[in-house]
Every structure is written in C-alpha cells, then in structure tokens.
Amino acid sequence: xxxxxxxxxxxxxxxxxxxxxxxxxxxxxxxxxxxxxxIAEVGLKDFIFGMTWAPGRGEFxxxxxxxxxxxxxxGAAVIGVPIGICCSIFLAEFAPAWLSKIFRPVIxxxxxxxxxxxGFWGMIFVVPLIRDYxxxxxxxxxxxxxxxxxxxxxxxISISEVSILALPRQYKEGALALGMTHWQAIYSVVLPSAKSxxxxxxxxxxxxxxxxxxAVIMVLGNAVALPESILDPVRTLTTNIGIEMxxxxxxxxxxxxxxxxVLFVVIMIINGLAQYITRDKNKGRR
Amino acid sequence: xxxxxxxSRLRTxxxxxYYGSRHALKDITMEIPSRAITAIIGPSGxxxxxxxxxxxxxxxxxxxxxxxxxxxxxxxxxxxxxxxAVALRKKVGMVFQKPNPFPMSIFDNVVIGxxxxxxxxxxxxxxxxxxxxxxxxxxxDVKDNLRQSALNLPLGTQQQLCIxxxxxxxxxxxxxxxxxxxxxxxxTMRVEELMTELAQSYTIMIVTHSMEQAARVSDxxxxxxxxxxxxxxxxxxxxTEQIFSTPKDKRTEDYITGRYG
Numbered sequence: 001x002x003x004x005x006x007x008x009x010x011x012x013x014x015x016x017x018x019x020x021x022x023x024x025x026x027x028x029x030x031x032x033x034x035x036x037x038x039i040a041e042v043g044l045k046d047f048i049f050g051m052t053w054a055p056g057r058g059e060f061x062x063x064x065x066x067x068x069x070x071x072x073x074x075g076a077a078v079i080g081v082p083i084g085i086c087c088s089i090f091l092a093e094f095a096p097a098w099l100s101k102i103f104r105p106v107i108x109x110x111x112x113x114x115x116x117x118x119g120f121w122g123m124i125f126v127v128p129l130i131r132d133y134x135x136x137x138x139x140x141x142x143x144x145x146x147x148x149x150x151x152x153x154x155x156x157i158s159i160s161e162v163s164i165l166a167l168p169r170q171y172k173e174g175a176l177a178l179g180m181t182h183w184q185a186i187y188s189v190v191l192p193s194a195k196s197x198x199x200x201x202x203x204x205x206x207x208x209x210x211x212x213x214x215a216v217i218m219v220l221g222n223a224v225a226l227p228e229s230i231l232d233p234v235r236t237l238t239t240n241i242g243i244e245m246x247x248x249x250x251x252x253x254x255x256x257x258x259x260x261x262v263l264f265v266v267i268m269i270i271n272g273l274a275q276y277i278t279r280d281k282n283k284g285r286r
Numbered sequence: 287x288x289x290x291x292x293x294s295r296l297r298t299x300x301x302x303x304y305y306g307s308r309h310a311l312k313d314i315t316m317e318i319p320s321r322a323i324t325a326i327i328g329p330s331g332x333x334x335x336x337x338x339x340x341x342x343x344x345x346x347x348x349x350x351x352x353x354x355x356x357x358x359x360x361x362x363x364x365x366x367x368x369x370x371a372v373a374l375r376k377k378v379g380m381v382f383q384k385p386n387p388f389p390m391s392i393f394d395n396v397v398i399g400x401x402x403x404x405x406x407x408x409x410x411x412x413x414x415x416x417x418x419x420x421x422x423x424x425x426x427d428v429k430d431n432l433r434q435s436a437l438n439l440p441l442g443t444q445q446q447l448c449i450x451x452x453x454x455x456x457x458x459x460x461x462x463x464x465x466x467x468x469x470x471x472x473x474t475m476r477v478e479e480l481m482t483e484l485a486q487s488y489t490i491m492i493v494t495h496s497m498e499q500a501a502r503v504s505d506x507x508x509x510x511x512x513x514x515x516x517x518x519x520x521x522x523x524x525x526t527e528q529i530f531s532t533p534k535d536k537r538t539e540d541y542i543t544g545r546y547g
Contacts (some may be wrong), residue, residue, distance in 0.1 A: 170386035174448070177342060178399040178455050179376030193389045258339060 075145025084156030119218030137220030163197020333518025442473025
C-alpha cells in the first residue's frame with residue numbers, strides 16, 4: 001500500500017511536470033500548423049527576404065521586419081551591454097556592501113516594471129526628446145533601442161554579477177599576490193574567468209530584446225520599410241504580430257503565425273547559444 | 287646554522303593584528319633570516335596564515351583588518367605610509383594553500399605577472415616562461431603543451447605552476463601558505479625539494495600544519511598558539527634544530543611531542 005502511494009505520487013508529479021513541457025509542444029505544433037502552409041505557398045526565401053508586406057494584396061515579405069528587429073536589438077545591445085557589464089563589475093568588485101545592498105533590489109525592480117510602462121515612458125519622454133533634438137519623427141530605432149537597453153539591464157547585470165561573484169576567491173587573491181593592481185586583477189584575471197557567464201548574460205539580454213513587444217510597439221513607429229538611419233521608424237517581428245493579430249484573417253493570419261515561427265526559431269537559437277556558452281567546460285576541474 | 291646569523295630579511299616589532307574588534311595577533315616580534323626557510327607551526331586557528339599575510343599585506347583585502355606595530359622588509363616599512371602594497375607584493379610573492387592557476391593556458395599563467403608589469407616582447411616572455419618552468423622542474427613535462435589550459439593539470443603540477451608564476455615576478459621573498467596541504471605525498475615531496483632549492487636564492491616563509499614538514503625543510507621554526515583570550519601569540523622562535531630537540535617552552539614541547547590538545 002505504501003509502495004503504491006509512493007509510486008502514485010511519483011506519477012502525479014511526473015504528469016504535472018510533463019504538462020509544462022506539453023504546453024510548449026502544443027504551442028509549437030499550433031503555430032507550425034497555422035504558419036507553415038503560408039510559408040510553403042509564398043516560398044521560404046520570398047517570405048524571409050521579400051521586401052513588401054501588403055496582406056491586402058497577398059504580398060507577405062517580412063524582411064523589413066527582420067531588419068527592424070535586428071537593428072533595434074543591436075542598438076539595445078550597444079547601449080545596454082557596456083552599461084550593464086560595468087554596473088556588474090562595480091557591484092561585484094568596487095561597491096561597498098551597503099551600496100550593493102541598495103543597488104541589487106533596485107535593479108531587480110527594473111525587471112519588474114511592466115513593459116507597457118516602459119513603452120509609455122518612452123513615448124512621453126524619450127520620443128519627444130529625440131524628435132526635438134535629433135530630428136525625425138522621434139518614433140525610431142533609437143527610441144526603441146534606448147527603451148530595450150534599459151529593459152535588458154537587469155538580465156545583463158544580475159547574471160554577469162553572479163558569474164563574477166561565483167569565481168573562487170583564490171583567483172583574485174592570486175592576481176593581487178602577483179603585484180597587480182585591483183583593476184589589473186579585474187581585467188586580466190577576473191573578467192576572463194567570468195567570460196562565459198558574462199557572454200551568456202549578453203545573449204539572454206539579446207533574447208529578451210528580440211522578444212519584447214509592448215514597449216517597442218509604442219516607440220518604434222511601426223512603419224514597414226527598411227530604415228535608412230537610426231532616426232527612422234521601423235517595425236519588428238514581434239510588433240508585426242502584436243499590431244495586426246487583432247483583425248487578421250485567412251492568409252494574413254497565417255502570415256502572422258509564420259512570422260511567429262521565424263521569431264520562435266530565432267529565440268531558440270539565441271537560448272541554445274546561451275546554454276552552449278554556459279555549459280560546464282571544466283568538468284574535470286577540482 | 288651559521289647562515290642564519292646573516293642579516294634578517296623580514297622583521298616585525300610588536301606586531302598586533304585586529305579584525306574589527308577581534309584581536310588576532312598580539313605582540314609578535316621576530317626576525318626572519320634571508321636565504322633560509324622559516325616555518326610557522328601551531329594548531330589551527332592560532333593565526334599562522336594571518337601572520338603570513340601580514341608580510342605581503344594580503345590582509346588589506348579584509349576591510350576591517352588593522353595592523354599595529356612595525357613590519358620591515360629590509361629597510362622598507364611594510365605598513366609605512368609611503369609604501370605601496372602593489373609594489374610590495376612584487377617583492378613578496380605568495381603561493382596559496384589550494385593551487386590557484388587562472389583559467390587560461392599554462393604559458394599565460396606563468397607570464398601574466400611580467401606582462402602586467404610591462405614586459406611586452408614575445409621572446410622575452412617566452413624566455414621568462416621557460417626559465418621559471420625549468421626552475422620548478424616542470425619545463426620538460428609541459429613544454430609541448432604550453433597552450434593547454436592550466437586547469438587540466440594534476441593538482442601537484444598546478445601548484446608547481448603557481449610557484450613558477452610567483453617566480454616570474456622576481457620576488458625576493460616567497461610566502462607559502464600551507465602550500466602542500468592539498469597535495470598527495472609524492473607532489474608534496476616534489477614541492478619540498480623545490481622549497482629547499484629556492485631557499486638558496488630566496489627568503490622563504492611557510493605556514494604548515496605538518497610538523498614533519500617543518501622539521502624536514504625549515505631552518506627556523508616559529509611556534510604559535512592562541513592564549514586564554516583566543517589571541518594568537520608567538521610562543522617560541524628559534525632554529526628548527528633547537529625547537530624540535532630542546533624546546534624551551536612547555537607548550538612547544540607538548541605540541542611537538544603530540545601531547546597538545
């Protein structure tokens with residue numbers, strides 16, 4: 001009887017655990033079924049590299065959106081990653097304990113702000129600034145990059161900081177004992193040792209930026225056109241779905257699911273990359 | 287033991303060390319001879335490592351650590367206002383308890399010190415690497431895989447590498463903090479041979495929990511113990527021969543003969 005209970009509870013947990021995986025499978029299958037017919041019809045190459053998105057005329061080319069996603073994400077990384085890494089170095093190496101005790105929860109709070117609030121703030125504050133001082137419509141790659149840069153900070157900072165703090169104390173002591181200054185020890189021993197964690201934090205941050213929808217809808221302008229400068233409005237893969245899903249039907253709806261497939265594959269690749277980077281390379285290490 | 291009467295290399299006068307409100311070391315006055323091995327022995331927690339870390343100011347890393355009294359390296363006051371801890375550590379190298387090669391290649395590990403201290407030329411770095419690895423008897427073993435990660439080496443070899451890395455900054459003094467305690471007997475023997483050889487050109491101070499090791503390799507021995515107030519004290523200091531054969535203090539004798547505790 002007891003044995004039976006043990007086995008049963010094991011099964012129950014297994015089924016519940018399975019449900020989380022099966023949801024993923026379900027979603028994957030669903031968007032594949034919904035999206036692939038259109039990709040097959042249009043042709044993968046024309047779908048991805050097509051320059052015209054005109055659902056009304058049956059033209060489904062998402063290249064401008066891909067360009068939009070890439071440019072905004074790249075911009076976010078250029079702005080956010082250096083700030084994030086410097087911040088993590090400061091917290092892990094320089095900040096006195098009391099200061100990092102204040103910093104850490106505040107940074108985590110950044111992660112807790114709903115993305116629509118970021119978008120709203122961007123729309124009210126960042127967009128007019130860009131319009132007034134740099135020109136253009138304000139709704140632009142730059143605005144999106146700035147908002148996303150702030151949004152990826154918590155990811156970059158916390159994962160980088162953890163990977164620096166997780167290093168054995170002996171690394172830094174060893175470096176200092178060789179007569180290095182604190183900064184020399186950081187850049188020649190601490191950072192290279194924490195490299196995989198830092199790179200992973202960047203990749204995960206980029207993954208977050210690629211997937212973000214709400215905040216960027218509000219500041220990007222959403223024009224389906226190849227941007228010529230960072231002050232031009234763009235549409236990303238995510239915003240394309242977010243904007244049009246409400247009224248899309250038939251082939252148009254399928255095309256949005258197909259956009260979802262592309263996005264899905266990109267995110268999978270990015271997360272796979274992060275896993276690959278953080279894999280345990282030094283299994284034999286004592 | 288005539289060489290011990292030569293001028294002393296390191297000297298402490300009424301050294302007191304505090305960690306915040308905790309008094310860790312009290313009134314330690316000792317002279318460490320040059321070109322010899324001085325062993326600090328004593329039960330765990332008596333402040334051996336703390337004392338060792340006074341000499342290269344490693345205790346500076348602990349925010350609330352405070353030193354009173356004088357410590358000299360030759361004529362330099364180790365804690366003097368004009369003394370730069372970074373410059374001091376180039377003269378006083380340290381080998382740690384657990385081998386701590388950096389996660390990079392064997393070559394990079396050895397030359398990282400000289401590199402940071404301004405040696406740029408490839409040839410020069412290569413000759414430093416070869417020279418230092420030869421001194422620790424590692425060159426023949428690793429010369430063909432200098433590009434390999436140092437973390438893949440066996441522990442004993444890692445420790446030899448760490449010693450080579452310390453030699454590369456051309457220190458005058460080498461501090462070894464229980465540097466054999468993580469090693470197997472064979473590696474321990476290799477490192478001990480190395481210590482004896484290095485003592486011909488360097489001033490070496492070791493902390494060890496192994497009295498056998500102290501007896502085997504050291505010229506001078508310092509016995510430390512905590513007093514009733516849990517403050518680390520230097521109980522007896524003299525030539526290893528004297529400490530191990532005719533200890534003056536009863537506590538030293540008890541410890542040496544294994545009656546302690």
